[in-house]
Amino acid sequence: MEERPAPQRRRSARKSGGRAGRHAARAAGAAGMAVHPGMSGGAYKPLGDRDIERIHDAALHVLETIGIGEPIPEILDAALPKGCTLGDDGRLRFPRALVEDMIAISAKEYVLHAPDPALDHELKDQRVIMATSGESVQILEYATQRYRPTKLVDLYDAARLADRMEHIHSYGQPFIAAEWSHDVYTHDMNIGYAALAGTRKSFALGIAVADHIDPLIQMFDLYAGREGAFLERPFCTFGGCPIVSPLRFGKENAEVLVKVAKLGLTGDVAVAAQAGATAPATLAGALVQTFAETLACLVVMNLIRPGSAMNFGMWPFISDLRTGSFSGGSGEEALVISAMTQLANHYGLITSAPSGMTDAKTMDAQAGYEKAITTLSAALAGANMVCAYPGIVGSLIAQSFEGMVIDNDMMGAVLRVLRGIEVTDETLAVPVIEKAVFGEGHFLNQPQTLEVMQTEYLYPEVADRSSPGDWHESGSPTIYDLAHQKVQQILSSHYPEYIEPAADAAIRDQFPIQLARADMRAGNGRWDPTPHTSEQE
């Protein structure tokens, strides 16, 4: 009998920790293993170089000759001394050279800060992150399949849910708190509070009253523990749509844009002309007009504060000309958002692009394909911030929590496409093929398989890959049902305490916070499992 090896000091090189270690690792998620925020897009280019030049020329011609109507006084004060002209028709016209200068001096990158610095993102080049977006007004309820008005507490829940979604990198306010729409100050303070309380990701608020920005900053300073802290690391962007198409300034949002520029914050605009209704029906024409409109915002910001950063949110939308109504999910939409991304990237601008805006009323197959083609297009085109509207349904009218979970899977898959295929000596795997063919005839126990199983592949959270038999046995759930279980699981348990108690007390003391503390604790009844849902196992 051969000699036994002497008892050895053992130290596992590859992995150890047994079951507890693996459980912890799996629970921590696959974050960053197969995909991560900030991967580069830019491969999809629907426009030719000459097309870009022509759209550019046409847009600058529009700004120079047609101009933008209804400029607010602060914009006039900044623009007129720099050579812009105000016509008898009340329209502000922008000289071509000025526009080109402003494009040149505008910031081409910035750090999108988050309350948790580990979740900061650098927006530049054609790096892609994914965000929620919206300002819709209704919630699609799973149990009833009815739309109902959104409430403040829903907004808090949406932030908590987004907080847990791996492929949502930034949280844009997805809907309004409809019960406070009569009191905009209370509304705006509370949407800020709901975001702070629910997520540690960077967030964006739709603010239409410039005077509400200072108090919000004050609230964020209380959260951060010191005056001035927010402006050093602004983890919230304020924005809206400063343009009313075609080619007019919208007073309130233009004031917000000016205010944001003065504070040195990043502008967040969404210029959303609708092709066929508020922009030309030709897709090229819609691009020309929205490019001109979004450039006007960029020029304004940089006239007020040279070097300003702005999410270049040139968001041409589509009309269904059979009815004239907005359509968010179509091949045309996928095309124009990719084209606008390509256009903005051509100048190195920081781009935000909308996607995922399905016209389906619920999270059905129509929603699936409309969301996927638009999100994939925007990401492949290289939009810095793909505002993928996870969970949005009904042509931007309503938000579905289950939809957010399903779209998180979709966004992950899109990011996986974006990452592409690494071709190296190792990944070509010729020796591995040889070993398998002349060995056991398969690859399942090849060390390489083990090594790459979580880096080469991204596993969906709710997409069902079980066998038809298993599926049938578990009650034939749709992805919508599975997503609901996930929503319930997260929202009944994930009650983070992101706001320090002392800061919370100070905020509640100074602001009319309407989110009851009882609603921010587990067991409040909102997300307790309902008896009619079929629970697995």
Added chain:
Amino acid sequence: MANDVDDVAGDEQEIVLSELPDDELVQQMYDDMYDGLAEEIGESTRILLDRGWEATRVLEEALVGGMNIVGIDFRDGILFVPEVLLAANAMKAGMEILRPILSETGAKPVGRMVIGTVKGDIHDIGKNLVGMMMEGAGFEVVDLGVNTSVDEFMAALKEHEPDILGMSALLTTTMPYMKVVVDALKEAGIRKQLIVMVGGAPLNEEFGRNVGADAYCRDAATAVERAKELVAARRAAA
């Protein structure tokens, strides 16, 4: 990110297996099995034997106990197939030490299985997976490969006298052949001595019943679980 995982896993701790008391050593074996550490499982198996443990006790308490945990976490989607195969490999390292002792002492093995893909079918990845997982669970597996005829099955059954016959098929055109084999078992009067398990992508419970199998197994983990149950039930009845 990866570092966090390592921290959780406590990669830096050093353990001297021979210095652990029995209960801690068994717990460590569960972890080592989980982590697919074949060498360590071999070493721990020897240590337990040296301490006077019966081979059957080492098998049941340490090795099978460890693989049970692996099976549960595979079923629950925590462990991936490559990880389970690595664990099964570690199990095999322990089994290799135990098997000669077990056969010397005449102890009953966990069970023996003859497995093959039926005639006309050469799709065997699922069958291979079942074989590996069964071995990992301590079963002795005789793999007849692909395109296995009734005669080949019958000859192997006669030679190896297994507890279980496993058949797999991927094609709807070849799966009816399972009934041909089961009918041959009946004709030879040996059907009742065997546990017949079937599996393959196009099969289902109903098909399993119709061909006269004792169990349809939708995946390798289920196959191991059902095999253990059925062997235990059969032995209890005997």
